[in-house]
Amino acid sequence: HDSLTGLANRSLLHQELAAAIGAAERDGHLVALLDIDLDRFKIVNDGFGHPFGDVVLQAVARRLRALVCLDDTVVRMGGDEFVILTPRVSRTDDIEEMAQRLVDSFAEPFMVEGRRVHLTGSIGITFYPRDGDTGTELIDNADMAMYHAKSAGRSAFRVFAPEMAEEAQRRTEMEIDLRGAAQAGQLWLAFQPKVDLDRDTITGCEALLRWDHPKHGPISPVDFIPIAEDSGLILPIGEWALETACRQGRAWLDAGLPPVSIAVNISAAQLFQRDPVAWVAGTLERTGFPADLLELELTESQLAQDVETAIDVFRQLRGLGIRLAIDDFGTGYSSLEYLRRFDVTSLKIDRSFVDGMLAEPGDAAIVRAAIALAHSFGLSAIAEGVETEAHRRCLRELRCDQIQGYLVSRPVPADEFATLLLR
Ligand code: C2E
Ligand code: CA
Ligand code: CA
Ligand code: CA
Incomplete structure (x- = not known):
């Protein structure tokens, strides 16, 4: 039993x-x-x-x-x-x-x-x-x-x-297409602003993968990331994403835009690959993007796959000077012990709680507790999925540090993001 x-x-x-x-x-x-x-x-x-x-x-x-x-x-x-x-x-x-x-x-x-x-x-x-x-x-x-x-x-x-078995077949086909997608130029990054609530300015962004399939049109990362993770393709694709985000960040700096941090999502397989720290350090060096402007986002469930290794890798990554965020906070097994041992810089409150915060007392309590928890550990709190002015007002009252969501902007191509920065 x-x-x-x-x-x-x-x-x-x-x-x-x-x-x-x-x-x-x-x-x-x-x-x-x-x-x-x-x-x-x-x-x-x-x-x-x-x-x-x-x-x-x-x-x-x-x-x-x-x-x-x-x-x-x-x-x-x-x-x-x-x-x-x-x-x-x-x-x-x-x-x-x-x-x-x-x-x-x-x-x-x-x-x-x-x-x-x-x-x-x-x-x-x-x-x-x-x-x-x-x-x-x-x-x-x-x-x-x-x-x-x-x-x-x-x-x-x-x-x-x-028919459900046929769908499994479609997944296999998608995997084959995904294999050549990066070289074929079908992948690109969208950038979504993160806004500082006190200063009311864009201080960063999150880079989000996009796939324009030649036959099926745009495919959501929600659909292709799991396939990339299951097939191991997440390693080359994730490398491409980090490299592209850092190059873009360098280009914005060179163009004289105000410096903003760029957050890149990392999957468990990338964190637990042979030498994740050398990979990140190498990318920063190659692209000339400043370490203190790079942030990596990892979900709790990814960290939970091997807590001790994750703690060790986090410490080394922080040694490079980059920032680390726990993504989708509140949806996994987070414990205080976790937060104490992981050297992270911010907590990203999952959008499901933000979504329910004004109607569901339970969700509001989680948002409030997560912000208080972040602050008591000296971390910054960011809320994702902020869609309305009412959300923003409530989060400001709760002393949340940053917000991200459709209220500010949807994820947009790099040139549009640059326009947002200059506005
Ligand atoms: P995530 O890291 O939680 O990213 C936030 C998702 O919320 C994005 O979905 C974003 O478009 C969406 N979003 C932002 N603001 C709002 C809002 O106000 N309302 C609502 N309803 N949604 C909002 P997206 O772009 O479809 O990405 C989905 C997921 O795919 C991401 O979730 C992330 O887990 C994964 N992903 C995306 N890019 C990468 C990547 O480069 N590497 C890895 N490993 N995963 C990635
Ligand atoms: Ca994320
Ligand atoms: Ca999230
Ligand atoms: Ca489950």
Whole structure:
């Protein structure tokens, strides 16, 4: 059993699945497999150094257990992913109703240790024998269906369909196209201003990758970055992005524009490659872009992949004089311990909290706490996804240092950004 949640673990699942498939073959009924993944795993640290996330996962496990039948097997697959095995099913409708009940119950906020937790879950479903011959196939296809539920807007369930395998095929094709995209000049960087709230001026920008596909038109980084990460292409593409951003920054300085910092997003694979510090240092040297104007943004979930190495690399990168930001802050397992040990310069509050801050008291509390946390560690706080004047006013009241979002400007090509700087 899983030591954290007390649920069954993967190896138990495979045993139970094999037994269920055997029985179904004999008696002619169906077996159902539900793959569940939490969508908005908003973790607020309990303030005492151990992740509040563990307690939330335990509460989720208890909830799942309470919502299923006695002879169902509930499994924690690791992280915030769970599987439910229903060994004896006669109507697929029954399972779809159960999935809907699970989705609805997730969407209800619940209290854990006196805190209101709001998260949603996405579910993918497969049935034996229709959607796979073996346990592994059923699990893989349910996972595929779960991703479809997630990309359909989260908090939903999807039953596996063979078209979903076709989509996997499209991903493979996209990977092949992406391989040649940089050399073919299809990639470019857009720049989005960061505004200092006290001075009301642009003090920096974030460089965001853009891909103009010759056949399919613009493809969002939300769609191609995960493919680049899965295929290892993120290394050459990420190199191209950093190099291009630094060259652009140097060109702006040479053109006599006011100096602004440039933030570049870095994926885990780039941070944990052989010598990330030599790569960054080499790029700065080649391009002549000042180190103190470069900022790298990394998400908590990327750092979590290897905390000790990340801490070490961060220290060396800071030694170069560059700035480091924790991106999408509030969406992962951040603990105070983390913040103390990571040598970072700013926290970037995830746009989902900014988005909900005026309507959801929970989101407002997270934004307020994140800003206070940043300041107590001597870090600067930046809010992303700032779309309205009301957001700006509220963030100024909360003493947030910088804002970034459509209110100021969408990400724009380099020449347009230069115009914004001179305005
Ligand atoms: P991110 O780092 O969280 O970047 C912020 C995203 O929010 C950008 O999406 C930006 O266009 C969008 N955004 C900015 N202001 C607003 C706003 O007011 N409202 C809303 N709704 N959205 C806003 P974009 O450009 O689609 O990029 C998506 C993600 O792709 C980025 O999220 C980042 O994780 C990744 N990405 C982009 N460029 C790179 C890159 O060079 N390397 C890596 N590793 N990842 C990148
Ligand atoms: Ca998740
Ligand atoms: Ca970012
Ligand atoms: Ca972000």
